[in-house]
Structures are given as structure tokens and as C-alpha cells.
Amino acid sequence: MPDLRHTDIQYLHGVGPKRAELLKKELSISTYYDLLYYFPFRYIDRSVINHVNELRGDEAVIQLKGRFLTFNTAGEGRKRRLQALFTDGTGTIEVVWFNRVASIQKTYNTNTQYLLFGKPSMFNNHLNIVHPEVDVVTTENVAQGLTGVYNLTEVLRNRSFTSRAIHKLIVTLLETPAVQHIDETLPPELMQRYHLMPLPDALRNIHLPSDQQVLQRAQFRLKFEELFFLELNILHYIKGSTRRLVGHVFSRVGAYFHDFYNNILQFPLTGAQKRVIREMRHDMGSGKQMNRLLQGDVGSGKTIVAFMTALIALDNGYQACIMAPTEILAGQHLETIKPLADAIGVKVALLTGSTRKRERDVIHEALMNGELQILIGTHALIEDTVQFRNLGLAVIDEQHRFGVAQRARLWSKNRVAPPHVLVMTATPIPRTLAMTVYGDLDVSVIDELPPGRKPVTTVLRHEPDRFKMYQFVGSQLKQGRQAYIVYPLIEENEKLDLHALEQGYEQVRDVFPHYNVAMVHGRMKPAEKDHQMMLFASGKAHILVATTVIEVGVNVPNASVMVIEDAERFGLSQLHQLRGRVGRGADQSYCILMARSDLSRDTRHRLQVMTQTNDGFVVAEEDMKLRGPGDMEGTQQSGIAFNLHIANLAQDGQIIQMARNAAEDYLRDDPQMESAWGRKMAAHIREIFDKQTNWGLIS
Ligand code: ADP
Ligand code: MG
Numbered sequence: 001m002p003d004l005r006h007t008d009i010q011y012l013h014g015v016g017p018k019r020a021e022l023l024k025k026e027l028s029i030s031t032y033y034d035l036l037y038y039f040p041f042r043y044i045d046r047s048v049i050n051h052v053n054e055l056r057g058d059e060a061v062i063q064l065k066g067r068f069l070t071f072n073t074a075g076e077g078r079k080r081r082l083q084a085l086f087t088d089g090t091g092t093i094e095v096v097w098f099n100r101v102a103s104i105q106k107t108y109n110t111n112t113q114y115l116l117f118g119k120p121s122m123f124n125n126h127l128n129i130v131h132p133e134v135d136v137v138t139t140e141n142v143a144q145g146l147t148g149v150y151n152l153t154e155v156l157r158n159r160s161f162t163s164r165a166i167h168k169l170i171v172t173l174l175e176t177p178a179v180q181h182i183d184e185t186l187p188p189e190l191m192q193r194y195h196l197m198p199l200p201d202a203l204r205n206i207h208l209p210s211d212q213q214v215l216q217r218a219q220f221r222l223k224f225e226e227l228f229f230l231e232l233n234i235l236h237y238i239k240g241s242t243r244r245l246v247g248h249v250f251s252r253v254g255a256y257f258h259d260f261y262n263n264i265l266q267f268p269l270t271g272a273q274k275r276v277i278r279e280m281r282h283d284m285g286s287g288k289q290m291n292r293l294l295q296g297d298v299g300s301g302k303t304i305v306a307f308m309t310a311l312i313a314l315d316n317g318y319q320a321c322i323m324a325p326t327e328i329l330a331g332q333h334l335e336t337i338k339p340l341a342d343a344i345g346v347k348v349a350l351l352t353g354s355t356r357k358r359e360r361d362v363i364h365e366a367l368m369n370g371e372l373q374i375l376i377g378t379h380a381l382i383e384d385t386v387q388f389r390n391l392g393l394a395v396i397d398e399q400h401r402f403g404v405a406q407r408a409r410l411w412s413k414n415r416v417a418p419p420h421v422l423v424m425t426a427t428p429i430p431r432t433l434a435m436t437v438y439g440d441l442d443v444s445v446i447d448e449l450p451p452g453r454k455p456v457t458t459v460l461r462h463e464p465d466r467f468k469m470y471q472f473v474g475s476q477l478k479q480g481r482q483a484y485i486v487y488p489l490i491e492e493n494e495k496l497d498l499h500a501l502e503q504g505y506e507q508v509r510d511v512f513p514h515y516n517v518a519m520v521h522g523r524m525k526p527a528e529k530d531h532q533m534m535l536f537a538s539g540k541a542h543i544l545v546a547t548t549v550i551e552v553g554v555n556v557p558n559a560s561v562m563v564i565e566d567a568e569r570f571g572l573s574q575l576h577q578l579r580g581r582v583g584r585g586a587d588q589s590y591c592i593l594m595a596r597s598d599l600s601r602d603t604r605h606r607l608q609v610m611t612q613t614n615d616g617f618v619v620a621e622e623d624m625k626l627r628g629p630g631d632m633e634g635t636q637q638s639g640i641a642f643n644l645h646i647a648n649l650a651q652d653g654q655i656i657q658m659a660r661n662a663a664e665d666y667l668r669d670d671p672q673m674e675s676a677w678g679r680k681m682a683a684h685i686r687e688i689f690d691k692q693t694n695w696g697l698i699s
Helices: 016-027 032-036 101-107 139-143 154-158 163-175 188-193 199-207 212-243 255-264 271-284 302-315 327-343 357-368 404-411 431-437 463-478 491-511 526-537 572-579 601-612 616-627 653-669 676-692
Strands: 042-045 062-074 081-087 092-097 114-118 120-123 126-130 133-136 146-149 291-296 319-323 348-351 374-377 391-397 420-425 442-446 457-462 482-486 517-520 543-546 559-564 590-595
Touching: 016 154, 032 163, 062 092, 062 101, 081 101, 114 126, 133 163, 146 163, 163 199, 188 653, 199 212, 212 431, 212 653, 212 676, 255 302, 255 327, 271 291, 271 302, 271 420, 271 442, 291 302, 291 431, 302 319, 302 327, 302 391, 302 420, 319 327, 327 348, 327 374, 327 526, 348 357, 391 404, 404 420, 431 442, 431 653, 457 463, 457 601, 463 482, 463 559, 463 590, 491 517, 491 543, 517 526, 526 543, 559 572, 572 590, 572 601, 572 616, 590 601, 601 616
Parallel strands: 092 126, 291 420, 291 442, 319 374, 319 391, 348 374, 391 420, 457 590, 482 543, 482 559, 517 543, 559 590
Antiparallel strands: 042 146, 062 081, 062 114, 081 092, 114 133, 120 126
């Protein structure tokens, strides 16, 4: 039996070397296996026929049945096109082809009944449809139920490689003995427990479903399989390899921790904070290296948790470092932590790119001799020149700015064994998804805000409301509050954006002549930026006009209003992060999203999500639905960009959970994957994942 993975697609009847080359280049289909796993991206119900007089031009895809009235060519040279008029008896629609004009004109005529398939649009006030699929009406294709639609490229379409052509190849492929006798990949117990469709059936039905129900079972089977192998890979190989890493044993909680907890800490910890600290104590005492992700919404109090975890390291004779993505944030951490550390006699220092050489030398020295216990800083921390005497814990704040590779460099800061690693993020994605996306990390969640926080009131406003918006901001300032006014800064047109920001700054100064206005943006020198931030943080400036540099972590509890200009240009998660800058004190806070009036439906919906909820999980889930998890901040650089054929991490949460459970159950019975099925699946996993991903783990 030829092996599907190693049989070149050119040998499939109807392909040949030329088309094979196209398939390879355009769709990365090189083998029988690749084609078999090239699934339709959607299905059309061929039994539904639309009517021209009911079309509005915004339908996704439609099917029309009727005939052509006329064919005309228009335009010259590269603009040459074929225009036809098509009628189904209820009205007419224009059909346009820009390529293969001559051959199309030869193929179709005005006497035959056709089925047209495509996406209609409104063009110059009349309906048209560009490059539809055209089928001669036969009894078969009208009666036919669901038909898969395959993703194609423009190049393929121009070479008359239509979705139907792919379909034909698939039919041929499904008839080959290699596919007919394809091996089941999942053990029988699993098939039974989850009522899974056998693999050969699933593959046939994903391409040629007889009805909706069968299609759903096929999809479930294939998604489950994909996620099951993904989870097995994570649990067995990824985590397996980190689990084997020896860790420094922090066996006790000592004087620093107790002194701080009993005498310095001003507020009771929330239940969630306590639980998370317990989880980490357990990890760090276990003898294995901790790799933990701490998720907590903005304002949930991650900093104090990081600090107290660091104290456990100190209590066991180790050093700790805390790494932040920007100088401002690193500086803020220092400001928060230094007084607490001073109070219990712990030595802390700040190291960033702008730390002077002389100071730097002092820090290096103090790190080496162990005098310096906690180092806070930016990327500067991971430079090779920074050597610790005995680093036991590395905290990374706001994970999404750091890649796996950078995390890895922290590991080498202790020559005996890597330090324990705590990664903190405010991007709250569902737990099982987090465990999947950040495959090598264990996940802890702070799912509770400190008591007394009032939810931020969020509203959506447009340009005509600007004056009222300023009035409102004014009324808050009058009560002694402070306000943020945020502008987007997107790199491609940085100049334009900078201009908008500066104009905004001038306008705000004109509107509020009696208040002090500070401004920060990414193009400023760090010293100037810090100075402006300081003005706002100390209350000397009442308004801060800023770009997203204030996005993460900045803490000014007296600020009660945040105005976000051009809000439509921000992602949901980013808006949520920004909004987290207010609502940090006891007062009611407000977030005003200023957006264009003519928003698309999607954009309006996106912004309305913000006005309806303060829950970071809800925001994150909406964000994922709209953008997919790959785009989410936090997952982009997690280093785990896997290539799923059919499962969707954003939408298949339940199946992810099932697959996770199934993988855990499986490994409980066969932890080394040594049984016959275990070995078979291990080989399969290597086949799937070794090619795809470099998980970036360090041996
Ligand atoms: P984030 O999780 O966004 O990093 P922070 O650590 O900056 O949040 O905490 C936000 C604010 O809440 C800080 O001013 C912090 O001192 C305060 N805080 C943290 N934990 C508690 C608690 N248990 N009770 C009251 N306030 C708390
Ligand atoms: Mg923080």
C-alpha cells in the first residue's frame, strides 16, 4: 500500500506534473495526504436556490438557476472583460469575468439552463457577480445536498482550478485503495467513549457530506483528533521535557515573607491572591522547575503576588528579578516595590537601557556578591553581562512583549539549574485555551478583584458629541480628578499619528486653559517621557495626553476619566487594558470611546462589547471570535503557532477541554506511551508536530 504522506500528488489521476506544481506552490499540497486533509472551508446547500429579485448584494454566497441572455466583451488589453446578463425569471444580474474571456465565451451559451454560484455585490447601483462558478443544470447537481467549498488562490482560479476541480480530485483520491484502507489513528476505547466516527468515514464525509448531521459528526471526529494529538504533544513532550528539569528547592517560607505579611502589607489579600501564592509555593518546593503563567485582569493585584513570591526566593537564600516590557513600567514596579522592600530590609535596584554605566557597574557587582536581592528592569536584564550570584526566581510581567526565546535567556542566568519562572499576563483567555496556547506553562488565575472596585462606566461617543465630552471631563477635573486622553499610534503612519496627538494636545490645552496638561509618546526621549509621566502621577498635571505607552501597568488611582480617541483603531483587548488605567481608586470612573460616526457593523459591535462589560474574560473571548487566537496579544509571541487543519482554538473550547481530558486520561494509563497504541500515536505526533513547530524549548 503506498504511504499517503509520501505519495507525490502528481501521481493522482487527473493531476500530473504541471498541476502538481501549481498545487504545491499555491496550496502547499504536495502529497496525497495533504490533499486528503485539505478540507472545505465551508459548505453550500445546493438544494437552496435564490431568486434575483430578492438579492440585496450583501449575501455571502448564493445559487441562481436560469440562463444567460447576452454576452459582451468590453475594455481593451488588460482591462478586457466579459460581461453577461443572466436571468432566472425574477430579474437579471450582470455576470463579469476578467480572465479567460475567449474560452468562457466558447463554453457557455444562451440556450442552456445553468446553476450560478458566487457572491453577489452591488456595483454602480446594479447587482453583479464576478467569477461565479457555473454548472450545467442536471438532475444530479440540483438534487445534491451539501457541497464543500475549497479555499483557492487567484492564481489557481485563473488557471481554471476551481473549487469543483479540487472536488473532482478529492473524489478520485477517496477511491484510491490507500485512502480506502487508511488506518485508524485513535485507540478503540477513545472511539467508544467519545462516540467518534471512524477515520475513513470522517474523511469521506468531511469532503462529501450526505447531510448536515453526518457532516457535524465528521467535523467533531476530526477536530477531536487534531486537538487530542495537540494536547498529548503538550502534556507528554512539551511539559514532559520541562517537568524533568530539576528546580531549586524553596523548602520554607521565612522571615522576609512573614515580616512583610504580618507587619507591612496594608490590605488583606484576596482569596485568589492567596490561592495563587499557595500554588507557587507548592511548585517551588517540589524540586522541579516552576514554569507558571499567572493570569489576572488589570487591577487584580498581580504585582504584590510577584513581590511576595520573590520574598519566598529570598527566604531560601536566592535572588529574584522582575522584568517589565517598558522603562515606565519597570520604574513603576520599582516605585511600588521599593518602599515595601525597604521596610523589611530587602535591597532592590532598577536596571534599564538608560541606566548609567557607573550605576550599572555597581549593580553588576552587587548582583554577583549577592548583596542585591531583587533586580527590577527591562530587557536590559537579559543581557549576558548581567550575572547573578544565585538567581532563584524570574518574574516576567506582561508576557506578550516577550517571546519564548527571551524567556529562555533568563533560564541561563543560573548555572546550576534554571530559576523558577513566573509569567504574568493581563490577557485573560479561558484556562484550557491558555494551557494549550502556552503549552509549556502551568496556569494560575486571579479571578477576583480587590474589594471596593467600582466597574468603569464605558460609553461610545462620536465627533458631534465632542463638546459635551469635554464638558464632562471638565466636571471631573473640577472634582479634583485627573484624566487620560489617549491616541492611537500605529507605526506605519507614525508621522500622521504623531501629528494628531500633537494637535489633540493643543486642543486640550485650549479647552482647559486652567489645568496643566502633560504629554507622552513613544518618540520622546526616555528622560522627557519619565518627566511628563511624573507630572501626571504626582498630580501636578491634571490631564495626560498620551499614546498607548500608558497601556500596561501605569497606576494613578486619582485618574477617573479615560478618553480614547479613534477608538475604532484599537483592538478590544487593548481597549480593555487601557480602560484598566482608571477605576483604580474608590471613585466612579469613566471611559469614553470616541469613534467615527460611520462605523461598520462589526466595528460598532466590537466597541459596544466594551460598553456592555468590564469582564476581561468576556472581552477576550469576543476579541478571539473576531480576530482568532493567533492574533491575540499574548499568543502571538508565545512561540506556539501551530497549524490546525480544522479545529479552531477560539471556537472549539469545549472540544479542547474534552481532548485535554482524554489526553490526561490516556497518559494516566500509559504514561510513557509504550503500549502498542502509545507507540503508534507517538510516531504520529512526531510526524505532525516535528515538521511544524519549533517549540523553542531549551534542553
Ligand atoms: P495588576 O494585576 O493590573 O498588575 P496591580 O498589581 O497594579 O494590578 O494592583 C492594582 C492596585 O490594587 C494596586 O494599587 C495594589 O496595591 C492594589 N491591590 C492589590 N491587591 C489588593 C488587595 N488584596 N486589596 C486591596 N488592594 C489591592
Ligand atoms: Mg501590573
